[in-house]
Amino acid sequence: MTLSTILAMFMLRRKRRPFPPGPRGLPILGNIQDFTCGFEWIRFGTSMKHHFGDVLGFRILRNTIVVLNSAKAARDLLDKRGHLYSSRPVLTVVGELMGLDRSMPLLPYGSEWRKCRKLEHIALNATAVKQYRPMLEHFSAMLALDILGDPDNFYELTRLCASRIILSVTYGLSARVTDSEYITLAEDTMRIVTSSIRPGAYLCDLIPIMKYLPGWVPFQREARHGRNMIERFVYTPFERAKEAIAMGSAGPSLTRDLLTSIPADSLTTEIEERIKWTTGALLIMTTAGGESTFGTLAVFMIAMAVNRDKQIRAQEEIDSVIGAERLPNIPDRGRLPYVDALIQEVMRWHPILPLSITRRADAEDEYEGYVIPKDTIVSPNLWAIAMEPNPKYPPEQFIPERFLDKEYPTPNPTTWAFGFGRRICPGKTLAEESVFVLISTLLATLDIQAPPEGLVPKFESRAVCLPKRFNCVFKARSLDKFELLRGAAAL
Numbered sequence: 001m002t003l004s005t006i007l008a009m010f011m012l013r014r015k016r017r018p019f020p021p022g023p024r025g026l027p028i029l030g031n032i033q034d035f036t037c038g039f040e041w042i043r044f045g046t047s048m049k050h051h052f053g054d055v056l057g058f059r060i061l062r063n064t065i066v067v068l069n070s071a072k073a074a075r076d077l078l079d080k081r082g083h084l085y086s087s088r089p090v091l092t093v094v095g096e097l098m099g100l101d102r103s104m105p106l107l108p109y110g111s112e113w114r115k116c117r118k119l120e121h122i123a124l125n126a127t128a129v130k131q132y133r134p135m136l137e138h139f140s141a142m143l144a145l146d147i148l149g150d151p152d153n154f155y156e157l158t159r160l161c162a163s164r165i166i167l168s169v170t171y172g173l174s175a176r177v178t179d180s181e182y183i184t185l186a187e188d189t190m191r192i193v194t195s196s197i198r199p200g201a202y203l204c205d206l207i208p209i210m211k212y213l214p215g216w217v218p219f220q221r222e223a224r225h226g227r228n229m230i231e232r233f234v235y236t237p238f239e240r241a242k243e244a245i246a247m248g249s250a251g252p253s254l255t256r257d258l259l260t261s262i263p264a265d266s267l268t269t270e271i272e273e274r275i276k277w278t279t280g281a282l283l284i285m286t287t288a289g290g291e292s293t294f295g296t297l298a299v300f301m302i303a304m305a306v307n308r309d310k311q312i313r314a315q316e317e318i319d320s321v322i323g324a325e326r327l328p329n330i331p332d333r334g335r336l337p338y339v340d341a342l343i344q345e346v347m348r349w350h351p352i353l354p355l356s357i358t359r360r361a362d363a364e365d366e367y368e369g370y371v372i373p374k375d376t377i378v379s380p381n382l383w384a385i386a387m388e389p390n391p392k393y394p395p396e397q398f399i400p401e402r403f404l405d406k407e408y409p410t411p412n413p414t415t416w417a418f419g420f421g422r423r424i425c426p427g428k429t430l431a432e433e434s435v436f437v438l439i440s441t442l443l444a445t446l447d448i449q450a451p452p453e454g455l456v457p458k459f460e461s462r463a464v465c466l467p468k469r470f471n472c473v474f475k476a477r478s479l480d481k482f483e484l485l486r487g488a489a490a491l
């Protein structure tokens, strides 16, 4: 066989490698309807998974998208081949035109992302996060007390609490300041970001050359407005925190840790800008994603209202381990295995980021006999991972006991709900500690019940898949618990 024959056979074999299978799309537009039909992760993880398997392929115009329907596929690509799959898709409108591409979650995999990630590690490693524990305990008691004082507004109060936590942790701002000055700005900005970030939100993301269209075109006007909002959102609390640090009146915060980790004479404008966008990224991720903390709490409340037996078992555990003299705190976690299992089940039963945050393939790759072209958008389907079958425990039911059963093990959601590999959520420890102390304080002090008309959980079909506003009944478990809350919230 001559060299040219071998080469020709090799080229032919290369050509034959198929793109992963998936549903047929429309002419030219391709599979756009599969990403705009609502709750697409459920169809990807059920009928399409049965038909096509764990690796699904889609095309929209000239863009290729791969959805990974199993933990194995997600780990094989996003963990083990992290050098290929750690970039993010280029989002022309929200990234380039609105300017969010300066923030870490949208940065391509490379040196600027690595520098930001290093800063985040300084601020969010397990030891650094310990300094926020008293604050988290204080906010948890405040939330329980606020809900008892105004139970009809529990949904809004829970969202406010998640925002207060993140503004305090990021900038050291007190609840009084954050409530009056930043929460509305944060919510308005996030409304723009979350609606713009969804695949297919703007045609310009699919046909980037459209970014050169004149300024009066509607999406350009929206992009300008978005850019102004994002800059105000990122710069205003940063400047406020900087002033407080200079005056010596700042409490602990990520901004303080980062600004003081660098000697004053080395703090160049470039480094300050990087810190500003690193803290801004946390703010954005946890307000868009701090929707993730809020969403996890809202799912918890629904799960408790419709599964009273599980709530009572968790309360009994807290009563017997912690007693009546104090509220649970973060170091109690290891002594409350049922509460821990219940929190894992909240995260598994309804993942808040069902399609995680998408990645981009930096080069062509091959997996399970399929070719994944360069620049393919890759999305792990966390919903499908949560619903992986178990012979004993039906995945759609809320059963915390599944995490205590060694014979029929269920993987801990903290191994997938925060993402994979090099871009795994840097706020994981802070999120886990916040969620634990908030949930265990609510369980210790409140009874959560479905309203007399019943409760059927409904969810928003958005990238951050939150429960829709629902009704719930909250009662103090006892006068003593109420007094404990008052004491802790007043500290």
Ligand code: HEM
Binding pocket: 104, 105, 106, 117, 124, 281, 282, 285, 286, 289, 290, 292, 293, 296, 352, 353, 356, 357, 358, 417, 418, 419, 420, 421, 422, 423, 424, 425, 426, 427, 428, 430, 431, 435
């Ligand atoms: C229950 C709460 C949370 C959940 C479920 C969650 C989940 C996630 C997921 C799935 C990703 C994508 C990771 C990937 O690409 O594989 C992510 C990224 C990220 N998260 Fe979280 N998160 C939560 C809370 C937080 C908190 C509290 C912070 C900050 C303090 C945070 C900051 C970030 C940032 C900055 C990224 C982008 C990382 C990068 O692009 O390198 N998250 N998160």
